[in-house]
Amino acid sequence: MSSTSERAAPGSGHLDRVADYYEDNTRRFLLVAESPGSDAIHRGVWTPDVANVAQAVDTVNRLTIERLRGHVPQGSARVLDLGCGVGGTMVRLAREVDGIISGVTISRVQAEIAAKRFAREGLTDRCHVLCADFAELPAEPHYDAMVAVEAVVHSPSLANLLPSLADRLRPGGRLILCDDWMTDKDRGLAARERCLDQFRAGWRIGSLHTVAELVAMSERAGLRLAEDMDLTSYLHLGRPRDRVVKVAVGATAMVPRLHNRLVEIPFWANMIGGSASQVGLSQRWLEYHFIVLEKA
Template sequence: MRSKSLESAATEHVSRVADYYDANTRRFLRFGESSSNDAIHRGLWMPGVTDTAEAANAVNRLVVERLSGHVPAGEGRVLDLGCGVGATVVKLARAMDAQVTGVTISQVQAEIAERRFSAEGLTERCRVIREDFAQLPAEPQYHAMVAIEAVIHSPSLAELVPSLAARLVPGGRLVLCDDWMTDKDRGLPARERCLDQFRAGWRVGGLHTVAELAAIGESAGLRLRENLDLTSYLHLGRPRDRVINVLVGAAGVLPPVRDRLVEKPFWANMIGGSALQAGLARRWLEYRLLVLERV
């Protein structure tokens, strides 16, 4: 069992994640990379993608492809962990004729998602739960779970993954698209500072390598079926990213200043985003899609 201090730290972390998204979501929708698609995840400029709307939808397309044949039409149940404002929930429901439930810790996001489902005429097949996805009820079980840029916020994947595995039907799939740590330059001071800033800014509960995640999954009865590197399809170093780097550098030259700024959701996003760009460019981090299947 967890000690009270660990339980308290996890509760505080979840609260910080909720505050971060409550404060930043509307700005993400207005200025974010996928704002044209009413989504807040990153775009993938894969072969054949010609505009920002297609780039924003690319990850949804990849997810749907990997759930094809694993979700029964009409009666399938899919769970979107960290569903944001519900854009992926709608895409999944329409593509698979399934019951799709989204989970978000953010009250702001839950309200936007509910309005979206109503406007799309999908309230009978789509719903949103405002909850910590580590605290889900044991029932129902799901044919598939999806998490796009979400599980990285979990205080403990070692605890989260087994709880998710228990809520999957046999043969059910867990699709994770997120940032994963690599072993490149491990121990290099510049690398460790970069990853620390990413953790602090984006409210990252823990960074893991794919091998570590696979081992956690294996012990929970999940087998890694696919490991797809998508890093090269991200647009890094765009003009706005260069501006953010300048702002972060000017505002947070001294660690005490940076430490104060990172407590404010706006600056936290700027600091974490700048560190993420650096980590991805140097391959200290990689953006990967993982498919795990319950055996």
């Protein structure tokens, strides 16, 4: 089976499927979040300094803020959250970064929830969300930093997305990506390829690359690698609910026609993709990396 970088890009309907996935699943994500009330729908990362669930869910936000200090101008900073979800990371950034925090999400439901969150927090003058495709951003303004947490994998073409983002970064600006990245481990093994195919189909993944491929594409776009942190070992895999999902998904996989129909339903797509991600991460066919790129 060919590598991901050689696969044909998803068709034009891919972004509609991504939007439908989040339109249908977002409210449920918030109900079953690792830290309810945090408005964070990304994964918790249990680094050695983390003492509880709330801190684990905040790890990526904390790492991001640390990498922005001293790299964005205080008082006039412009930061963009790509695939901003319901604005949880934006609110954290607004509390620590003195400037304008913008976000873009392809989901109308997420944009509406985020706007309400900003109003509750008294941040409507500093936090703004746009419901749009982050590959088609307006030419202005330019940003001091961009952040994408578990988002760029949905892009149908990371090779096309990176130059577009680099064009909208100011010189010295940082692009911070925290996401799942494919590895070369066991490439060609049938079990690995089935797992990654289920991950792509379930979680509506459009761009699944190795970190090395990302770095090469970034360099062509005028971005250099400043930091690469592998966080995989700090994820909590195999939690009780993960084991329940694995059993349920495994039962549907025994009937391929049923499995193929269920993956088109956003609820089941999340279950199928999530179960595949657990397997992929545990086998190190996938890794969860926090990556900092910088524009020359």
